Amino acid sequence: MIAEQLAGKRIAVTGSTGFLGTALIERLVRSVPDCELILLVRPGRRGAQARVTRDVLKNDAFDLIRNEMGKDAFNEMCERRVRAVAGDVGTDGLGLSGDDLDLFLTADVIIHSAATVSFDSPLDTAVEVNLLGPQRIANLCNDHGVTPHLVAVSTCYVAGSRRGAAPEQLVDESPFFVNVNWSAEVDAARRSRLDAEDASRTPERLSHFRSMAQKELGAAGTPALAAKTESLRQSWVNDTMVEGGIARASSLGFPDAYAFTKALGELALVERRGDVPVSIVRPSIIESAWSEPRPGWIRGFRMAEPVIISYARGLLSEFPGVPEGVVDVIPVDMVVASIVAVAARGPLDSGPDVTQIASGSANPLRYKNLVDYAEEWFTANPIYDELGQPIAVAAWRFPGRGRVEGQLKRARTALERTDNVLEKLPLRGRMAEYATQLEERKELLDQAFGYVELYGKYAECEAIYGLTNLLALWDSLDEADQAAFGFDPRVIDWKHFVQNVHLPSVVRQARAKTTPGKKTGPTRPQRLRKQILSEERQMAAFDLENTIIASNVVTSFAWLGTRNLSPRDRMIFAAKAISQGPGWLALDRKDRSDFLRSFYRNYRGAPVDQIERDAAELLSDYLLAKSFPAAIRRIREHRALGHRTVLITGALDFVVEPLAPLFDDIISASIGERNGRYTGGMVGVPPTAENRYQAIADYADLHGIDLRESVAYADSASDLPMLEAVGFPVAVNPETKLASIARKRGWLVEDFQKQAGAPRRPLPLAPRTGARSEPMTTRLMSAYSTPARPKTRR
Amino acid sequence: MSSRKAPRPGFVLDVDSSTPPILFHHGEGFKLERLPVGRSRVIYPAEPIRGIEDPDQAIRDALENTIEMEPLRAHLFKGMKLTIAFDDISLPLPPMRRPDVRQRIIEAVLDLAAEAGVDDVHIIAALALHRRMTEDELRHAVGDRVYDAFAPSGKLYNHDAEDPDGMVMLGTTEHGEEVQLNKRAVESDLTVYVNINLVSMDGGHKSTATGLSGYKGLRHHHNVDTMRKSTSFMDPENSELHTKNWRQGDVIRNAGIKIFQIETTINNNTFGESGPLSMLQKREWEWTPRDRMQFVAMNRSLSYMPTGAKRKIFHSWQAPYELTSVQAGEIEAVHKITTENTYAQHLVPVEGQTDILTMGLPYVSPYNVNSVMNPILTMVLGMGYFFNLYRGKPLVRKGGVVIMSHPTPWEFHPVHHPSYIDFFEQVLAETTDAEEIEKKYEKKYAEDEWYRHLYRTSYAYHGVHPFYMWYWGTHGMEHCGQVIIVGGDPKAVRRLGFRPASTLQDALEMATDTVGPQPTITHFHNPPMLMADVT
Secondary structure, eight states: OHHHHHTTOEEEEEOTTSHHHHHHHHHHHHHOTTOEEEEEEOOTTTOHHHHIIIIIITSGGGHHHHHHHOHHHHHHHHHHHEEEEEOOTTSGGGGOOHHHHHHHHTOSEEEEOOOOOOTTOOHHHHIIIIIHHHHHHHHHHHHTTOOOEEEEEOOGGGGOSOSEEEOSOOGGGSTTOOOOOHHHHHHHHHHHHHHHHHHTTSHHHHHHHHHHHHHHHOSOOHHHHHHHHHHHHHHHHHHHHHHHHHHHHHHTTOSSHHHHHHHHHHHHHHHHOTTOOEEEEEEOEEESOSSSSSTTOOOSOOSHHHHHHHHHTTSOOOOOOOTTSBOOEEEHHHHHHHHHHHHHHOOOTTSOEEEEEOSTTTSOOBHHHHHHHHHHHHHHSOOBOTTSOBOOOOOOOOOOHHHHHHHHHHHHHHHHHHHHHHHHSOOOHHHHHHHHHHHHHHHHHHHHHHHHHHHHHHHHOOEEEOOHHHHHHHHHSOHHHHHHSOOOGGGOOHHHIIIIIIHHHHHHHTTOOOSOSOOOSOOHHHHHHHHHTSTTOOEEEEOOBTTTBSOOHHHHHHHHHHTTOOHHHHHHHHHHHHHHHHHHHHHHHHOHHHHHHHHGGGGTTOBHHHHHHHHHHHIIIIIGGGBOHHHHHHHHHHHHTTOEEEEEEEEEHHHHGGGGGGOSEEEEEEEEEETTEEEEEEESOOOOHHHHHHHHHHHHHHTTOOGGGEEEEESSGGGHHHHHHSSEEEEESOOHHHHHHHHHHTOEEEOOOOOTTOOOOSSOOOOOOSOOSOSOOSTTGGGGOOOOOOOOOO | OTTSOOOOOOEEEEOOTTOOOEEEEOBSSEEEEOOOTTTEEEEEOOOOOOOOSOHHHHHHHHHHSOBSSOOGGGGOOTTOEEEEEEOOTTSSSSOBOSSOHHHHHHHHHHHHHHHTTOOEEEEEEOOTTSOOOOHHHHHHHHHHHHHHHHTTTTOEEEOOTTOTTTEEEEEEOTTOOEEEEEHHHHHSSEEEEEOOBSSTTSSTHHHHHTTTOOHHHHTTTSSHHHHHTOTTTTSGGGOHHHHHHHHHHHHHHHTTOOEEEEEEEEOOOSSOSSSTTGGGGSOGGGOOHHHHHHHHHHHHHHHHSOHHHHHHHHHTOOBOOOEEEEEEESHHHHHHHHHHHHHHHHEEEEOSOEEEEEEEOBSOOTTOTTSOOOHHHHHIIIIIIIHHOEESSOSEEEEEEEEEEOOOOSOOOTTTOHHHHHIIIIIHHHOOOHHHHHHHHHHHHHTOHHHHHHHHHSSOOOTTHHHHHHHHTHHHHHHOSEEEEETOOHHHHHHTTOEEESSHHHHHHHHHHHHOSSOOEEEEOOSSOOEEEEO
């Protein structure tokens, strides 16, 4: 009896926070009542024990036993039987020390299921975990003179991409094995990381990253650009390592770095096992549970799920594969059961043994059948789009991988071209959002492309994994064990599994819309708006131009400048301004504060008192006419809620002064004055780009405001430092760059518009003022005539 | 003018098969509509009565031959404080051609004042809670000479009801209504009020008790209850609004504040007796071929124009109104004569009520001169002003239907009507019930700091103004079973609590839900202005 064989034993498990690991722990806790468990987990910020509680024991896999026992009894039992030790299979000695190490070494059985399962992990990461991990455990045990039974979970795909039988034999026993020295591969992988790091730092690459960052963020200021550049560099290094992994793996006949490093990992383990008895269990593609803890139980989004969901959503209409090919899928509970059975049986005296748990040879699921089942099921149970219409799934045509890739590539190129054109246009608000929709399509295409690239090989794989050892083990079990630990793949009814177990579970997991009709309940923007207008927020900071008012410093200047000019001088002024416009615009795009500095010189010599008088008129005649009433309403809503409202703008203080009653404070630029006239030189640094961040951070500091509890509204990527500084950023009528950033980060996007019916002012010229009448002609009324205000010119 | 034929009085036309399509104002455009034969009638206003040939002389005469008060010159003396207050941009509609009546009167008053050696003169636009007048608008009303003489030194300005140092509480009426007045007027030895009476609601004590007052005084009669009891507010005898204003007027008088009231009436010559728009105030069957051509050409070109351009064209129209009477002296005595003179132009006798009242709403109301007629103003023009232009009983029977024709776009002037925007987006989105609106929101809007700032320093109607508009429509909306707007933006119309219809025929069909089949229809023909004397 398995439960009795393992009774009183201590079983150490690595990888317990993963899909397979969680299922394994659940089964051991539930079905082997008298064993103790030691879980090796990376402690993270919270510590190992907390992580086990949060990431393993709280998982819905445990619902069954938790409900059976009652919550308190379950917790008490876990406290007694499940202990966490902090460690990491990616470092030598597993990063264990002190009590944790001592505890770990008391294990009778070690089940190693930790792995980097992602098929696109960087080569060196895969090497550290998948290749070196197993032998590190063996080394540790040998170093401390203990010899627990080490059950290493590997994968069937260590057999490489091949057609035909792949029996349960050690990697190097296969006739097709290309002999490589695993430790040389380790060195090479580590070295290539260093090489990639070096390569990413060449002046050409760095300037390339910088220009990419600039393209994405615009004039966001040096610190923001630097941060973006560095993150681009790091992801380039990462991509290079991923590519390196795929390349090295395929050069040796493996579908990807995962299978490749797993294969060498087995090799290394067998070579370095010393006195530790080793068993290897190789599952094929693990999918949702057949029956335990409940049919369809799954954790996380695994390999096939994104593909399935993309198909159901109509995003993926072609996927490569051979119709008669076998998709070797195995439910997770069978894998778990086979591992437990191997552990219970104990090591074999004959040396390391291999057990494969797969379905292909005993009960194959044909690719064509899978597709038929899926099509049938999704036709009967469609996913619905946002408008509540069912999405029809495409008929699968089983094209070759090359053809699918070609199609996707062409679509992507076309989108990229459109995107490049759109990016250069000065789009805002709704139009900018259309551009981001295009970008979204591009990303989906990229995703589809990624799936095809990564998983296509699996769909095309025609290896048949032998199950001799597995079935022998199965036959050795008595009936009770067979009932409690079922792992006979021959019992699976694939149609039932696909349609009644797996797909419903995947759709639930993906939170796809499965009922017709429009979504009810608050939409995402409504939810975000509610958060923003919650009493817990402390401050709301607003940019001015294009956030509250569709105007800019140039037009304000033009208005003030023409206020006191004669009609003839106004025309001259306008002509001059128009001719200088493009130059100003170019400077503004490059660096906002340089532009302001240079532009504000235009105010040199302007009389202070007159400008102040005119500024109130500017508000009425120009600014309010171009204002966004919804934005003003929003400011007032924030104020009513008791939030501090702050205007932060590069515009001049006297221009924004009439807006003062809306805000608690205004942070703006100002220019110096001498003898009642403006000097045109700026006082201090204007609050733009990174300075804006500084200004808002200083302000928050001064008033004891928590930026994480604050809201900021702005329209352009150059405001990014400010938006990123607060907990609740809002993009208002964003230009393309900010629209795309806002979409990616899930920020609230507001579309504030000028009031319909607002007077249209093509040219920002002030209405005429000053005396118009002829001198008094009537005899007596002249008594009241006062000399007209002298006309001031600058 | 003497060559003109004697003006014909207004009359009621029964629509028969020979009746041509009837002109409906439709915002910045027009429609010609056929009304059902046999059960429809059209009320036509009187033709413009003759204007005074020498207005300036008439004004000088009125200042000498005063009513129940000494002539103006007897009140003027050296060293006195003189305040001249005048009606604001909301009168007349549309604005009149230069020289404006106000300019003529103010110049005449100033001449007398100068003669008497008065040098402390303030000239105030008595705009209550309306928006401030712009420089151009003030210049139009008082003339460039007066403007340039007084404005630069700060002696010609807009009344500011929210100036904490500029308003005085005078006390309360016997009914507990507070009276609030402009401080300069209170401190003056004489306040001369310069009025233009377009409709019978204007003038009298309302000029000062409302025009120079503020929220604290106005809230006692600008409220739902008062408007319910004003049937109609165009008929001073039966208007609670006027009763309360008159009570406040007593308090002002008893506080020793001396007011010299100058009231004027103008005829209804809105679009001229010749010129491009003259056919608009002719009776349709009297249109000449030339009128027809001009109308078709105008309507066609308007249909190609964007709203902004149409608005600009229409708002630049200045009416060739003529002065028909001017009287000066004691407020109540003067106003009695004024009201009679107003009635002489406007009253049209009508027999019996109707099931359905139709009206074409023009592009301008008292509150959107040089501005945008937003949906709330559309409502108030129809259900407030036109509906209330009756004496006796409403034109439409209790539970009847009002059908108005207006494009009702979801458009607002962001400078002039900021609180209207929020009222429409927030208050009306929740309820259209006047009482609930008054209870729940009025105070908040009235005392809002941002609206107050905009009212005082920019050109915005006071925060509470949209509420007054809504109350203005209370009597009409409660009286009617249904209100339909033809050709309006459906979203905006529904927000008002009305029903949208795309054609008049559809609207008439929809109205039968409320008033039953084969209803009687009365069309309130406009322009120009009329007032129905319903018996």
